Amino acid sequence: MLLTVSILAVLGVVASALSSRLGRFVFLLPAAASIAAAVWFGMQGPAVAAGEILQERIEWMPALDIAIDLRLGALQWLLAMVVLGVGGLIFVYCAWYFESHTLASRTVGLLTGFAASMLLLVLSDDLIVLMVGWELTTIFSYLLVGLNHRSASNRRAAQTALIVTTIGGLTMLTGIMLLKAETGTFSLAATLAEPPQTTAAAWAAALMVVGALSKSAIVPFQYWLPGAMAAPTPVSAFLHAAAMVKAGIFLIAALSPAFVELPWWRWGLVSLGIVTMLLGAVRAMRQLDIKVLLAHGTVSQLGLLVTVLGIGTHASMQAGLTLLAAHAVFKAALFMVVGVVDKSTGTRDLRELGGLARRMPVAAGAAILSAASMAGIPPALGFLGKEAALDAALRDAEGGMLAIGWLAFLGIAVGAALTVAYSLRFVVGTFFGALVTEPKRRSRILVIAPVLLALIGLVGGFSGELISQLLEPQVEAVPAGEDAPQLALWHGFTPALVSSMIAWLLGALVHRSFGGRRRAPHGQDPLERGYHAGMRALDRLAVEVTGRTQTGSLPMHLTTILLVVVAFPGIALLLSGALTSDVRLYDSAGQVATAVIVSIAAIIATTTRGRLKAFMLLSVVGYGVALLFLLHGGPDLALVQALTETVFLVILVLVLRRLPKYFTDRPLRAARYIRAALGIAVGTFAALASLAALQSRTAEPISDGFYRWAYEFGHGANIVNVTLVDIRAWDTLGEVAVVLAAATGVASLIFVRRPTAGALRRSPSATGRRTWLRGAFTSEQLASPVLEMMTRLLFPVMMTVSIYLLAVGHNAPGGGFAGGLVAGIALAVRYLAGGGQELLEAVPFDAGKLLGGGMAVVVLSVIWPVLIGGRIGESYAIEATLPLLGDQKLVTTLFFDIGVWLIVIGAMLDFVRSLGAGIDLHSEQNVAPRPQWRSDRSLPGEGVRR
């Protein structure tokens, strides 16, 4: 069994590729595989009939108790025979049906894949794997219906079919999961062995039945099936007549042994079945397209199957399964005949058809035999089934379930009459009467498959005993009703036969009165209208909801986040009672004064409109914080903070040249007070939460250990530096990576490839002006000799300081970061004094080399201890007595610090080049934005295309 599924699956994948070589004969591959497998399955028949179960199992997801567990019982056997037998013939038919090569090559893969998934569906005992097959058939159906996707109505039909059956499929999945929660297993056999009796299980069964109904096109889902006729005819024959639509019927049959006694089961299924049966039959009477006529007929027949199985007795199970087989055989044959007719005459419209029996006698014969089976006329298999169904309904009525039995009986009888009517409409309309369209081509090979199927239907009528035997294990599984009678053509003159005969008569009468109508059907199915209205409502809902929640405004994003902060952690803090009033407000007066200044500067900064002013105020805040660090005893932090602040200011000023003078205040005005309130609330939360945290400290902080270990283990007297380059060197590593990323980012924003943008390169110094700096401005207007001279003097000093800070960092305030910043400021000064050329003079290579080299140094200095058997990031002290310098201790973290130093210098160089020299270049080329005087706007540069 697994082998068959796998072979078909593999064929499905490779067949499309092979089709370019094999042409139409590629269809014969799956055909051969299917038929061979059908023979094998056929040979298992006797064993299955004897009640044996063939099992094959492969574990798939043991953690979830999901396994590919195939079980061949009587029901599965029947369906497998339908899929493989009918399917095999359809593949043969396909080989001569398709003319377009692309269409054929797509169809063969999809159709074979479908066969594999359908087989998986019917054989799987694991409900999840069954679900896999189930949904895959849906997808293949979608793709096959949309094969001819040029037409909008085909696309719509494909989508409708997909969505409707997926809604059902997901409902069913929910049911399966609920059932699993009750039974603890996904195994169908285990569930049937011990049916759960809880309410949840009943719900689960109901959800699964909904899935079954959607797949088998039962009201209220029936409208997708006629639409699916957009698929090529062999596809319709296979999916939408013989196999896929039977999946729901199969599931109902499989579940009924466990759930037939649920109070709603019989009523629900029988009534929905009857409604579907009658609706489909009535609609079939109105169609002009014979393929669509058959599709409505299929809907009707599926309704019949659900009705019969819904009765839920031994007899009804036997009748239902017989009808299932009969329907698969005759409907596939009829569709294939339609394909033949369509191909030879070029039309499927009843108004253009008629009298074909004389021109195409074989096809007509097959059609008549099959239609007889459909109409339940002896000795066809369909008759056998329908008799049994009527009989089962009657027995039910006699056996206590009076109302359901009679309802089913009447429904089936009326349905039978209508079926006779539309069968006549199809056969008479197509094959008899006056010849309207002359068939153009003859296709002898194409009729083989339908003829074979029609013959099977005929032979089946005489094999009632055999069928009864084969179905027995499944029939016996139903826990209700007396033993089913053996199927036979002649039971004597029973009420069932009488009603059948009345149905023939009535059907003929109906056909006489209405069968000749040739008016085009009009109006849309109300249920289908409902579906489309639902989809439109969904779209409206989506747009409405998204319009409300997705404003696209940054201030709204921020407001939402801050509101959440206030609403959740904020409220939690208020309710917690973690705050006590025990607060030490300050240590020294200096702290108070600084705090006041910082706060005032911050508050003014929020209300100021001028950019420069705001930046200056921010700097006040920054330097104030540095002062607070110093007052609190952290000279290193203060140093770094002050240097960072300086760099920040320099960079801001560089940027500010090209920004408008004022911030815009337009969008802010309206909600200003709300924003202010939110800001204050978040600020208060931050302060109070920090306070509460410090008040409830229970354990000694980890940093207490730093005092001792920094010197003993890290060999450094400066705890901050030891922390940065050793204890938490890994964090520093990350932070320098951040600096590196920021540097690349700034460069990428400024140095965008623009049509006019050139590059920074050294221009030959043309003038004879004597300057203090080699690369200084050549124009007298820009040059400032005093600044140049100062720079000439200052630069070496600053560089020395930088290296000094780097070297002493481990024991005194300083370190690679501070040192790098000093060097960076020195470079900025050279830029300010002499412009881009001067900077190039100072560092004649690109910043990337410094950044990259620094990064490499940092990483290697972390990795190298591995070579001597240490841990990554470990540090060592090397003590040596050097001439002149005396005893010196070199801690290996110095290399790490050098890397940091290089990266910081590289980043500074990059910032100054990009924001300084890069913007200079843009101004020269007129691509930089030009700020407007006394305004909050700037104009784009004239050289910019966009």
Added chain:
Amino acid sequence: MDLSNLVPIPVLLPLLAAGITLILARHPAWQKIVSGTTLGLVAVFALILCLAADAQGPIVLWVGAWPDGLGIVLVADRLSSLMVLVSSIVTAIVVIFPSRRDVSDSADGAPVSVFHPTFLVLTAGVSNAFLAGDLFNLFVGFEILLFSSYVLIMLGATRERVRAGSTYVVVSVLSSTLFLLAISIVYGATGTVSFAQLPERLAALDPGLQLVIQLLLLVVFGIKAAIFPLQSWLPDSYPTAPASVTAVFAGLLTKVGVFAIIRMQTLLFPDSPLTDLLLVVAILTMLLGILGALAQGEIKRLLSFTLVSHIGYMLLGIALGTVAGLGASIFYIVHHILVQTALFIVVGLIERVGGSTSLARLGGLASVPLLAVLYLVPALNLGGIPPFSGFLGKVALMDAALATETPLALLAVIAGVATSLLTLIAVIRVWQRAFWQDRGEDDDRVHSLRVLPRIWVVAASGLVGITVLLTVIAGPLTDFAYRAAVDIQGGAYTVAVEEALP
């Protein structure tokens, strides 16, 4: 075998390579080779870590071998090593895609080359976030990946990208600030930031304060992960970046947030699952996200909304707080990283072949069968069609949710099913419009894969192949995910970290 020194490799190698590619700024071909090899190597090391962590429990490195737990600890347990593995596979494949234009968007005069170094730093940041063993280092990992993502999202600096980038940067900076606040509160209250020490010390705090910390961290990670109501920034910022960048962002960055939520919920606050709150959030995330997707007419934006929506699934599993729920979430994360990345990559191909990503301007792509398959397979996977991993993940999540037998969990299952359906509708609409429907009258462009570099097609097929492979290896993978969940619930982490103390 002592593999501790391997733990930081997924961070160090890319950083080293970033340095080298910066030095090689003038040699784009070499840059490509360096970053490709590095990311491939990282994937190999990640696989070793993954197998080792599975065999011998969490692998721990105390960086610098500091005594007393002073230093930083990096931990590769089953969860983090799996995340590193998946993310390195994704980055190794995606690095192939940026076109020459993306890579050299900066002119010759630029002081540094941009794409490769930044991308490598990004991967280092992602790995660091997964491996971090303390809260502050997690923050550093976040910063690394955030800063490099700021650069990548504005690559080329077109007007839309800068606009979208500003949204992204400002929101991220706000979330980093909040994160820093949270860390200072945690350190203030407990005197430590180590994941191994925190559980004990946090538990000793006032329950009210614990809740404040938990909620604040949840907000921080929630912004990253884009969960309701903190999700609105994402669809405004991701879609404008180049497709390959968006692919990595969508695949990885939000998952880092989800990962952080898992760490926090299981390690720091094991006794406060906040199940009801998180379930409600998960439900709303799923539904609002997918409704957003249905309202879109541009593929990348549509996919960004599905991204938000499916974060809800992962949150659902976390919210349950059970081993089954966590295992399912972990499986779903793996699935979603790969599938979402694959889809964005394929959208990149669609953009090249069809000339646009706007549904109104696309059509007739079904005439390129390989592209059709490359789109349809991951799209159906995302839409929860079996036998693909998305379906299996949902089955695992539903299973876990129904096992708790609470009405809210049932509601979440229903919402999850509805989201699955709506996702399918969304991706199928793209299919109908871009692939099946013909382009209008002006269709003079020939659809052909020939406009694409061959390596793109190969790499995209490889990635899609991996998403399909997830179905085949679903058994071992779910086993692994559940073992990882048992690990993080059972306290293996803390024990391993303490045993490894030098």
